[in-house]
Amino acid sequence: QKEVEQNSGPLSVPEGAIASLNCTYSDRGSQSFFWYRQYSGKSPELIMSIYSNGDKEDGRFTAQLNKASQYVSLLIRDSQPSDSATYLCAVKSDYKLSFGAGTTVTVRA
């Protein structure tokens, strides 16, 4: 069983719509959860972090965490073509950060 699992996509959404990305993790003791954005040929960029159950909003991004279900999600509202990228879910346990394989998002104009 993979430590962090994501749907690989691609996820195609029209401009202005909401993109919804999901991530599940196996270690129930995980403490911190991160979303990274990675443009093609570039390195990952930290866009969101969440540590407690519930929602956390930052601009057009909302991260949601449910520790009981071992589930974390990212919503991108009012999607723009510049949001087209691969989104990596990362989960920290015992100071080790484990990444999912990423979900590729394409925002079509």
Add this chain to the structure above:
Amino acid sequence: EAGVAQSPRYKIIEKRQSVAFWCNPISGHATLYWYQQILGQGPKLLIQFQNNGVVDDSQLPKDRFSAERLKGVDSTLKIQPAKLEDSAVYLCASSLKPGPSSGQYFGPGTRLTVT
């Protein structure tokens, strides 16, 4: 604030040759990480340093990979001898501290091609 610096950006070598990568973390960041990212996969941690000590190297192929962080700042990652399956992007990241709430910031990476 300057980000994480890495060099070289690209490297092409033949199998069985050796190669070294360099990383300079964000100033003041005590924790430094080396990741390997194969195309289509998420980054995989190779080694984590806290200052100049190793915290985790459980996924480092120690028969061919080595890393050091002298003086707790810069770090080098070496592969000797390289294999075809080592073709990947090698990412260096740093964080202020190793704790659960500290996010990691990545450098631009070194794209290695082994032929």
